[in-house]
Amino acid sequence: MSSPPQAHNFDVGTMSPAENTIKTFVELHMHIPPSASSLTLEELMTTAGVLRQASAIIEATKDALFTVRLFTPAELYVWLTRRQLTIDAYNIIRRRAAAILWQEFGGGRTER
Known part of the structure; x- marks a missing residue:
């Protein structure tokens, strides 16, 4: 039988x-207007995958601690x-x- 997690540790x-990847991404891109950004759709999709993983880890951390x-x-x-x-x-x-879609197809809003 395994021992319970050590809450104090x-x-x-x-x-x-x-x-850490998401933190770096935010620090690099937070103050660049979407229309001035050079991020491609492929880069956005890759970052979105990492974002999904980071979000899952953060929630798992909370859930694991809350068991204790x-x-x-x-x-x-x-x-x-x-x-x-x-x-x-x-x-x-x-x-x-949204900025990429605007550039590609016109119309719509890029800022909210």
Whole structure:
């Protein structure tokens, strides 16, 4: 029988490689207007796959900790910061995809 996770050793602040990739993506693209971005549709799709993985890891981290105990206030802050990165990445991807569609087909809005 395996022993239960050690709640006091749980490190909610350790980011996975997927999360680090998303963090770098957000830092590089957050302040570039979607219409000025050079991201291609293929790059957006690749990043969206990494984003899906990072989101799953963040949720699994929360779920694993909740089987043992609740977040401390500091852990909650760190977890919410990690989650915000995925939200920011999603918004960058969505806006750039809309800009690509605008350039390709015309019409519609690129900014929200």
